[in-house]
Amino acid sequence: GQNIDQPTEMTATEGAIVQINCTYQTSGFNGLFWYQQHAGEAPTFLSYNVLDGLEEKGRFSSFLSRSKGYSYLLLKELQMKDSASYLCAVQGDSGGYQKVTFGTGTKLQVIP
Amino acid sequence: GAVVSQHPSRVICKSGTSVKIECRSLDFQATTMFWYRQFPKQSLMLMATSNEGSKATYEQGVEKDKFLINHASLTLSTLTVTSAHPEDSSFYICSARVQGNTDTQYFGPGTRLTVL
Numbered sequence: 770g771q772n773i774d775q776p777t778e779m780t781a782t783e784g785a786i787v788q789i790n791c792t793y794q795t796s797g798f799n800g801l802f803w804y805q806q807h808a809g810e811a812p813t814f815l816s817y818n819v820l821d822g823l824e825e826k827g828r829f830s831s832f833l834s835r836s837k838g839y840s841y842l843l844l845k846e847l848q849m850k851d852s853a854s855y856l857c858a859v860q861g862d863s864g865g866y867q868k869v870t871f872g873t874g875t876k877l878q879v880i881p
Numbered sequence: 882g883a884v885v886s887q888h889p890s891r892v893i894c895k896s897g898t899s900v901k902i903e904c905r906s907l908d909f910q911a912t913t914m915f916w917y918r919q920f921p922k923q924s925l926m927l928m929a930t931s932n933e934g935s936k937a938t939y940e941q942g943v944e945k946d947k948f949l950i951n952h953a954s955l956t957l958s959t960l961t962v963t964s965a966h967p968e969d970s971s972f973y974i975c976s977a978r979v980q981g982n983t984d985t986q987y988f989g990p991g992t993r994l995t996v997l
Contacts (some may be wrong), residue, residue: 806987810990811990812974813988856925867988868927869915870927871924871927
């Protein structure tokens with residue numbers, strides 16, 4: 770099975786940097802995703818990591834350490850519109866087929 | 882690219898009726914689509930994996946006779962909630978996997994179902 774942990778809530782200031790951590794346990798790891806979800810909307814894809822290291826995409830960066838079962842999403846130059854839930858999702862082996870399991874999400878509130 | 886549409890976006894129905902939700906990949910072919918359910922303030926829970934031309938694979942605890950999935954073409958999967966009850970009220974979201982380097986899922990906008 771798969772187990773994913775991430776903080777429930779975080780608060781950060783506009784213009785600052787925030788790091789959202791995710792730890793996971795899975796068999797047959799095959800990738801880790803970060804999604805952004807605004808209230809009442811479907812998730813939108815942010816990043817995908819399958820190898821160790823940092824992937825940078827504009828204001829968003831995602832890091833993965835497979836040996837530690839650890840990832841983080843880094844948001845720079847925070848904007849008010851970044852207030853949303855951020856979902857960590859892991860693709861791994863489940864009963865012989867690949868399955869993506871979502872964490873419960875971290876609700877980020879950006880304050881002025 | 883990688884746009885997924887879902888229809889309807891919102892539906893209200895009476896208890897006991899059936900509701901069909903469509904999920905379409907607009908600019909790519911999706912051999913695999915996924916159906917999720919999300920209750921308020923909870924994360925997405927995978928209901929089933931829909932494979933084109935074959936039977937869907939349901940997650941444990943999801944009744945396949947109640948949640949009928951049909952994936953008749955490479956761009957369309959449908960979820961039918963049969964004999965809906967108030968406890969089926971939820972946000973239903975489909976996603977389609979883009980085959981390639983990232984193996985990423987792209988989500989439809991979701992369907993909010995309210996059963997009275």
